[in-house]
Amino acid sequence: MNSRQHTAGGASRRQAMAEHVMRQGSASVTDLAEAFGVSVMTVHRDLDELERQGMVRKFRGGATAQASNVFESNIVYRRTAHQEEKEAIARHVARLIEPGSSIMLDDSTTALAVARHLGEVTPLTVVTNFLEAIKLLAAAPGIRLMALGGEYHPTHDSFLGVACVDAIEAMSTDMVVVSTSAVSDRYAFHQEQEIVLVKRAMLRSASRRVLAIDHSKLARVALHKVAPLDDFDTIVVDSRAPAEAVQLLREKHRNVEIAEL
Known part of the structure; x- marks a missing residue:
């Protein structure tokens, strides 16, 4: 897999991860690692990026879809709500x-x-x-x-x-x-x-x-x-x-x- 394919795959996984958190309301890092077949470290990196984009909120051990003003404007959240x-x-x-x-x-x-x-x-x-x-x-x-x-x-x-x-x-x-x-x-x-x-x-x-x-x-x-x-x-x-x-x-x-x- 070249770097462009890897980047695209990561973006697709992160969007799917965000939608998963939004459907469930919250999810633990270990659950996400199992659901997406990646390491805990990869999940942490993905959640860091999703939080930066305003899609999820991280907490110790997982992430939540609890909406803030910025979060409510995010297209991924709005598509699922x-x-x-x-x-x-x-x-x-x-x-x-x-x-x-x-x-x-x-x-x-x-x-x-x-x-x-x-x-x-x-x-x-x-x-x-x-x-x-x-x-x-x-x-x-x-x-x-x-x-x-x-x-x-x-x-x-x-x-x-x-x-x-x-x-x-x-x-x-x-x-x-x-x-x-x-x-x-x-x-x-x-x-x-x-x-x-x-x-x-x-x-x-x-x-x-x-x-x-x-x-x-x-x-x-x-x-x-x-x-x-x-x-x-x-x-x-x-x-x-x-x-x-x-x-x-x-x-x-x-x-x-x-x-x-």
């Missing part, structure tokens, strides 16, 4: 989209779930900064795909920064679908400033604004306010949301729709 709820939300949001319209998607995994259903409502023009969504839609029939550039951030698998904001501001779409990491009864929040700036630009560039959030985001706050809930035309949340949280949302925002699992 609340998949059933996101799929229900995606099906619901897809029914709100009119064939022949233009839609902008942010770099949330909820929006990615929506992207998987867009073939059902073609023709469409789709605009996104999320690399995984770009790859998914690149060969999709009936979809005109427009990719937003900028600085690539591997932690989010998306393009961000000034160039991305400038590209968004040069466009006007019929709808935008965004998700955020936290929602109170008045605001949508996110913990990272660069992502907030992109989401705000997207909201300014669309005629209809949809906030798609799973129930784990409700009654929470994060560091940065993305937008008041009044800025959204529709809020879609999954049916596992507590009734009292939904009622509170509806008292402040009339157009709250429930995606049935």
